[in-house]
Amino acid sequence: MTDPDRVIHEPARLRIMMILSGVDTVDFSFLVSTLGLTKGNISSHMSRLEQAGYVEVRKSFNGKIPHTDYRLTAPGHEALADYWSALDQIRGVSDGEKE
């Protein structure tokens, strides 16, 4: 049985990955307002996802205000799909034990 990806498994990071899987790009403010987490918290999760190569970060400026966009990379999409299948396998075992 495959172990689920530890990077994705953290609930906040999983939510971030799920949001990113539905759209093309989101910015930092959107993640903060949608998830209701602190900026520091989101920032550390995004760094972790970026290090894993699951998220691409694009920094720019809106006038003088810094702006950060995030996009799920192809390995990120793949890792999320693998995560769900790993979880389905665990669920299958769990449901089998209950029966």
Add this chain to the structure above:
Amino acid sequence: MSQPPNTENQDRRSDRQDIPKWARIYGQNRSLPLVIYSVFFLLLSAALGVPSYLAGKSYQSGHMVLFWICVALCVLAFAVIIYFSLCGQKLIDRIARHFYRIEGEVAVSPAKTAWTPSAGSALVAVVALVLCLFGVAILNEYGFIPGIEGGGESDRDTRYMQPVSAVFGVPILIFLALQMRPAVGWLALLWPGLYGLHAVLIVAGAPIVFTGKWNYLNMLIPTAGYGLLTGLVGHAYSRYALHRLKQAARSGLVDSDLLKESQG
């Protein structure tokens, strides 16, 4: 009563689809730029239409001071229209970004399908739409578009302008909506739908034709009015989608809990 395992799995699969689904719907229906554009269009139409009407009335009644004030206002409104045509998109983007500053930015990628025409085709379609509307106005001006039988001169002018414009306007608006998929949602089709319905109702003789000094509303309502309505409906739907997204994203994930349970 416990659910059978298969049903439970199915429920969890739908849970995990909720977040991407509502994020996507929210991104597709962020229609404030369309609302702002329609409001600008309505305001500029009023800024040009009201002084023009008053200029005509004041000239007829001999109030030349009022006439020249109205002419000056018309020139000013025209200058604003030119400025808006050149710099409008940037201005709309800036205003929309201001309204969305708290909730942030989301983008859904444009369509990358085999049938997608070259870049800029949406702009070409917009230009075609504007040119066709001008064409209808010119055809109408020279009496090529039929009017109300027995109606006054001003009534005769605009009755069938909207249905004639719908013949090309509806396909172009549908093309635009499809061209921008999936960046915009299916609600974008509401505008051509209402435009077409309005045309059908006029041809069928429904009493929705404005006459006399309200003549200009026959074109203004289906163009900017339905555009504004579409934008407002999209905006309302995006509020609902954001609410559902926050609800789903902030609630505990069942799958994670299950994993911890199975490992514990």
